[in-house]
Amino acid sequence: MTRHSAKAPQFFLTSPAPCPYLEGQFERKVFTHLVGEKASEMNDLLTLGGFRRSQNIAYRPACESCRACVSVRILADEFQPTRSMKRISRRNGDLIGTEYTAEPSSEQYSLFRRYLDARHSGGGMSDMTVLDYAMMVEDTHVKSKVIEYRRRGPDSFVTGRGEGPLIAVALSDMMSDGYSMVYSFFDPAEEHRSLGTFMILDHIERARRQGLAHVYLGYWVEGSRKMDYKIRFQPQEHLTGNGWERQEP
Template identity: 40%
Template sequence: MTQSLRLFLSTEHVCGYLPGLMARSAFVDPEVGLGPTHYQHLLELGFRRSGDHTYRPHCRNCTLCLPVRLPALTFQPDRSQRRCLRDNEDLTLRIETELGDEHYALYRRYLSARHADGGMDPQDRRAFHSFLECSWLDVRFWCLRQNGRLLAVAVVDHLPQALSAVYTFYDPEERARSLGTLAVLQQLHYAADTGLAHVYLGYWVENSRKMDYKRRFKPMEGLIGTRWQELALPPA
């Protein structure tokens, strides 16, 4: 299936990871009927999804976007990550299947505070759903609450052999809790408990501030050419 897919190139746009660079992506033909097993194979080839669309960076003069994943069955949290787990023991996790007004209100606050110049409009309700949901995958919304108050939502694709972390947004006033880190730790725990091999984290871009948190998770594997290999990342 993946060998016969038709790809389309996007137009160039400003890179969202590194200043001064232009980016473009190769998209899988949207007319192709994908499903969980197909997408699992595409993840292994370095693709990601945004809404119903599946893509991979295909920039003219740059190959810095490195697909990365975590081996769930062997991962052990470090001291800082164990502290993150302890500091958030007062939160409850509920895995939900739909996005509603409560989630959208949190998303708006998050974008307004954290990504005001990121090209995403917090007022666009349609874009919110089309970005995070997917009509052909089992997408679940991992909701963290304190006494019923929604603090964070992690959008997670559940696949036959893995989880894929799509996006996490949280209450900007709760930044000290490291809720993005907590969400990844919870996904790793769930994957290990259910026998899933990996948690996919998207792309690692060296020297990108937005990606810096990913190197705190070790061991991390990257797709080098056509092989997944353990990475020797610099210390956090």
């Protein structure tokens, strides 16, 4: 087995493949392995450089003819919710998110499966098995958390935890300067709650409480409707050729 040093990681380049966001474009990615004792430190550095994590792989776009993918992070302390975001927060005031070590469960996978079948049927993740899901959650050498959202119960004011069925889940990395949201999913029967937006709002609040500066949302792709939601969380910074720069709507 090849050993990868955290101080001198080896980088690899994928072959071109059809872009999932922009029709007619082809994507390539540069990637490296996040392993060993320094994996969290390396993940911090690479995330600051525009990389994303998937299991024990850190990757970023390296497309030959397109630069549409832009790394985005929210400035948590300065964030101001819109009126619609405030309504979403009130609508979900009956939910509590509890952080756990990144460990999969059968209840999580059942919810994940319902979410994929309802929202992403035929997509790249649609054939993920329970083992695939377990690997997505626990195959990591960095500090990751699973946040489970459930309804408030009669004992929640004592335990600080929700009760009853699982409503939503977020898999996030804990970084030195904030949260990096890796993946989230929710009960499709609760779509009226706008749970995707709610979980981002909850991460912003968690970052604030812990004195962390940022919430990383991954890539925003101008011209891709499925990415439009990311630009609504202002103020935010985009990674440019000059480093992280404040974006003006």
